Amino acid sequence: MLRLLDGDDVRTCAPAAAAVDAVADAFVAAHRGDVVMPSKSYVDLPRYGGDFRAMPAYVDGGSWDAAGLKWVNSHPENPERFDLPTVMGVMVYSDPETARPLAVLDGVELTRLRTGAAAAVATDHLAVADASSLGLVGAGAQSYAQLRFVASVRPVERVVVADADPEATAALVDHATEEGFDARAGSVAEAAACDVVSSTTPVTEPIVERSAVGERTHLNAMGADAAGKQELESAILTDATVVIDDRDQCVHSGEISVPWEAGLLDEDAIHAELGAVVAGAAPGRTAETGITVFDSTGLAVQDVAASHVVYERATDDDVGTEFDLLGI
Numbered sequence: 001m002l003r004l005l006d007g008d009d010v011r012t013c014a015p016a017a018a019a020v021d022a023v024a025d026a027f028v029a030a031h032r033g034d035v036v037m038p039s040k041s042y043v044d045l046p047r048y049g050g051d052f053r054a055m056p057a058y059v060d061g062g063s064w065d066a067a068g069l070k071w072v073n074s075h076p077e078n079p080e081r082f083d084l085p086t087v088m089g090v091m092v093y094s095d096p097e098t099a100r101p102l103a104v105l106d107g108v109e110l111t112r113l114r115t116g117a118a119a120a121v122a123t124d125h126l127a128v129a130d131a132s133s134l135g136l137v138g139a140g141a142q143s144y145a146q147l148r149f150v151a152s153v154r155p156v157e158r159v160v161v162a163d164a165d166p167e168a169t170a171a172l173v174d175h176a177t178e179e180g181f182d183a184r185a186g187s188v189a190e191a192a193a194c195d196v197v198s199s200t201t202p203v204t205e206p207i208v209e210r211s212a213v214g215e216r217t218h219l220n221a222m223g224a225d226a227a228g229k230q231e232l233e234s235a236i237l238t239d240a241t242v243v244i245d246d247r248d249q250c251v252h253s254g255e256i257s258v259p260w261e262a263g264l265l266d267e268d269a270i271h272a273e274l275g276a277v278v279a280g281a282a283p284g285r286t287a288e289t290g291i292t293v294f295d296s297t298g299l300a301v302q303d304v305a306a307s308h309v310v311y312e313r314a315t316d317d318d319v320g321t322e323f324d325l326l327g328i
Contacts, residue, residue: 001322002101005310007109009320013313014113016152019306020124023117024278025061026305027245031275034060035301050075057300058096059308066308067096070107070300093307101325103311107303114306115298116145118245118274119198119220122294124153125277125284126243127196127218132157135191137208137231138200139163139172142222146198147176150220154196159183162191188212192219199223199231210235218285218292221255225297232293234259240291241271249297256295 005013029035036058043052051074058067072089079086089107094100123131131154136143139161150156159181163169169185176183189212191197198220199208210233213219219240223231237259244250247270251260259265272282274294285292314320 002325003103003320005105005320007106010109013310018309019117020120022305022309024121026301027275028279031279049077055300057304059301059304068093068304070303112145114302116149120149120153126292131195133194135160135194135197139168142200160186160191162188206233208232220294222296224255230258240293242293244295250295254295254297
């Protein structure tokens, strides 16, 4: 039977600790070469001003293995023309041994989940151990996942939210307060001064300045996912220990891509991929480490790892809707 899991099901079946562990396993598997992850494939639709993207992967996580394909779109005209989201998507999760499809999951909620978990993995290895303050630059949907997952690996008490939209800022502050944090609105500079900073904006001109960042701050740069985007002033990156999720993706479309193209960064500026840090092949934070940056572009192996966690919990707790797709 195929299990159908909507956004609420994905949220219900994604305990933070399990999701972070599984995504960490996926990063290590990628470092070991125990993944199959073809490049993201684009289907451009100029007639409709959008595109489809296919992200397949197989992960041997050691104690588990899994495969899947995320099929997601970007149609910027959807909200105005059709009252539909710009981005929608589904994840097909399969048994790699038999190829039997096991589940279809809401891809948008899954992406939020795995992106938050990836930031938590990076924070766990790169932030100071007693990090108690979190700056959230951007108050969109992903910022809620950043709060939840970063706080699962560090003793966060104080939260500063910075966003150009006052209503979005207030909503996130209220949410964080309800979750037990000492939360307030603040400037980007005030958010950047926290022990950990997660930026989740789509800007093309840097908004986080080097002068605002603490000397031992860890930054999760999550917003730059296309060429031309940049949230952090280049001086932050030249001064920091920079850890990336994937070299090719980050150089072409990550936070480091703009200063890389400008010749401000080169191979020596990249400390390591996150998988190498998690595996112990490259050092994470040490007593001498200053500013650290995690440049995240998002990998298909993260989607597979998060799907594994959600599917196992959904099966155990009988969450979702079973559907006899194949009649077997």
